[in-house]
Amino acid sequence: NFQTFSNDLTECDREPIQHINFIQDFGALIAVDTKWTVTHLSANCAEMLGAKTAPELGQALDQCFTDDAISTLKGALAKIAEDDSVERLFGVDLAGNGQLFDCAIHPTGRTIVVEFERHADAQFQDHLLAITPAMSQLSNARSTDNLCDMAARMVRELLGYDRVMIYRFHSDDSGEVIAEDKRDDLETYLGLRYPRSDIPQQARSLFVRNRFRIIADMDREPVPIDAADDHQDDPLDLSMSVLRSHSLMHVKYMKNMGVGASLAIAIVRHGKLWGMITCHHYSPKSVPYSLRSVAEMLSHMFSMTLDRLLIAGSDALRARTQTLHQLLMQRLADGASFVENLDTFANFLGDLIPHDGTSVLIHDEYRSHGDSPSKEQFLALVPTLGAAPDSPVLAASNLADHIPEASNFSDVAAGALILPISRPPRDYLVLWRKPLTQTVRWAGNPAKAISPTSERLEPRSSFAAWAQTVEGHAEQWSDDHIAIAESLRTTLLEVILRMTDEVSRERK
Ligand code: BLA
Numbered sequence: 001n002f003q004t005f006s007n008d009l010t011e012c013d014r015e016p017i018q019h020i021n022f023i024q025d026f027g028a029l030i031a032v033d034t035k036w037t038v039t040h041l042s043a044n045c046a047e048m049l050g051a052k053t054a055p056e057l058g059q060a061l062d063q064c065f066t067d068d069a070i071s072t073l074k075g076a077l078a079k080i081a082e083d084d085s086v087e088r089l090f091g092v093d094l095a096g097n098g099q100l101f102d103c104a105i106h107p108t109g110r111t112i113v114v115e116f117e118r119h120a121d122a123q124f125q126d127h128l129l130a131i132t133p134a135m136s137q138l139s140n141a142r143s144t145d146n147l148c149d150m151a152a153r154m155v156r157e158l159l160g161y162d163r164v165m166i167y168r169f170h171s172d173d174s175g176e177v178i179a180e181d182k183r184d185d186l187e188t189y190l191g192l193r194y195p196r197s198d199i200p201q202q203a204r205s206l207f208v209r210n211r212f213r214i215i216a217d218m219d220r221e222p223v224p225i226d227a228a229d230d231h232q233d234d235p236l237d238l239s240m241s242v243l244r245s246h247s248l249m250h251v252k253y254m255k256n257m258g259v260g261a262s263l264a265i266a267i268v269r270h271g272k273l274w275g276m277i278t279c280h281h282y283s284p285k286s287v288p289y290s291l292r293s294v295a296e297m298l299s300h301m302f303s304m305t306l307d308r309l310l311i312a313g314s315d316a317l318r319a320r321t322q323t324l325h326q327l328l329m330q331r332l333a334d335g336a337s338f339v340e341n342l343d344t345f346a347n348f349l350g351d352l353i354p355h356d357g358t359s360v361l362i363h364d365e366y367r368s369h370g371d372s373p374s375k376e377q378f379l380a381l382v383p384t385l386g387a388a389p390d391s392p393v394l395a396a397s398n399l400a401d402h403i404p405e406a407s408n409f410s411d412v413a414a415g416a417l418i419l420p421i422s423r424p425p426r427d428y429l430v431l432w433r434k435p436l437t438q439t440v441r442w443a444g445n446p447a448k449a450i451s452p453t454s455e456r457l458e459p460r461s462s463f464a465a466w467a468q469t470v471e472g473h474a475e476q477w478s479d480d481h482i483a484i485a486e487s488l489r490t491t492l493l494e495v496i497l498r499m500t501d502e503v504s505r506e507r508k
Contacts, residue, residue, distance in 0.1 A: 022222035027117035053095035120288030148179035415474025433474030
């Protein structure tokens with residue numbers, strides 16, 4: 001039942017994931033204080049560095065790392081000018097024994113965190129060479145769809161995961177798989193929706209700060225981090241860590257999906273999570289740090305291109321709105337009746353604002369198209385609509401929540417964009433949207449039932465949970481679309497006003 005989900009959620013939202021005191025075993029971690037004395041050590045340091053060279057808690061780090069290595073690390077640290085920056089170094093001989101490591105270094109409070117993993121030397125140059133062609137291809141994307149398809153394909157080609165998806169977040173924080181490239185034999189997740197709760201609030205905030213998350217092996221035991229005696233009480237903040245182990249809830253979710261390894265890259269726009277690139281592999285998989293860095297650069301190019309395309313899209317929409325204004329005014333000048341031209345108008349508007357039906361109530365005459373209420377059903381709303389002061393556009397994804405009479409037809413038209421087009425409000429133009437549950441389908445094997453009572457930590461039940469939260473709701477109207485409707489309403493008001501003048505002149 002729904003209530004249990006929301007209890008789960010608060011639990012999830014509270015889990016202090018930045019203080020998970022474990023790392024994944026494909027690397028090791030050392031933390032030092034401002035004097036470079038070791039305060040924390042992951043239990044696998046000796047294994048990574050060799051027993052002879054591994055540092056101990058309370059020891060000065062320069063007793064086991066060479067002076068060269070220490071000064072390289074200090075140099076990288078000195079470059080950090082902004083919060084949440086992490087410097088990376090490739091191929092550092094930490095202990096002076098010829099063993100090379102790829103390192104990430106960052107400060108947290110008064111502590112410095114050094115993470116290192118074995119250097120993938122042979123392929124390093126190949127990884128660098130992959131950048132330029134990939135970047136230029138991405139930057140040439142023609143549309144957001146094209147960009148997302150291309151990015152999914154490219155990331156899969158580059159990193160070799162079994163499935164790469166591009167997710168987009170909606171304004172209610174639910175998510176949708178909008179592009180996918182995968183192994184042929186896997187069922188598709190394209191079109192899959194999932195509720196906001198699948199990525200709890202604190203995980204989202206952290207994801208905006210630390211935009212690259214890898215899980216190399218879901219089944220691997222995490223490695224604990226030990227603290228020196230005088231640091232037992234202050235847990236290391238691993239917000240910006242590269243190696244941090246993940247929440248067990250999330251790992252369970254992934255395992256339930258059959259996923260053995262994953263990679264997630266946040267796509268941030270205007271400081272908010274716009275979406276993410278998510279990779280699944282059905283067996284363990286780790287990717288060298290250098291290659292991960294290339295993927296990260298690609299994601300920056302993705303974000304920049306996305307920004308350009310979205311701005312261009314808004315501009316184009318505004319230009320088309322302008323054309324519609326002109327068309328309307330011209331038709332009116334030609335003496336055409338607005339009601340008679342409803343079809344043309346609705347078609348044009350439908351191009352600008354996706355919808356499933358239209359209604360127009362004007363001078364008590366009702367006309368409707370597509371998925372829309374009957375005249376009687378619509379007239380039942382009018383007292384409530386008319387009671388509102390001369391109001392701008394009303395956008396509802398669930399009209400019945402605002403006007404109970406709308407529940408009589410919410411199985412046909414659940415969402416409404418209502419434009420009052422006369423003063424005082426008496427005439428209306430309405431765009432309708434069908435309930436989402438009728439337009440969005442579970443993208444996986446339709447033979448498997450969707451049951452909200454099955455295990456929650458699984459995408460199918462996740463989809464069912466999402467379907468439950470949107471019951472009776474249509475797709476939300478976007479800010480761009482609401483703005484178009486607002487501006488069109490002004491033109492329409494003029495049109496209707498003139499028509500009304502004409503009618504009253506005729507009557508005299
Ligand atoms: C994190 N959940 C995430 C992340 C993704 C998802 C992409 C961030 C990835 C990462 O840090 O590696 C969700 N991933 C999905 C979904 C699909 C996918 C939906 O591939 C579908 C195909 N998750 C839950 C529930 C809880 C939960 C019910 O579904 C809480 C009880 C928790 N998800 C959860 C937590 C994190 C997370 C805590 C952060 C993990 C961490 O950084 O430690």
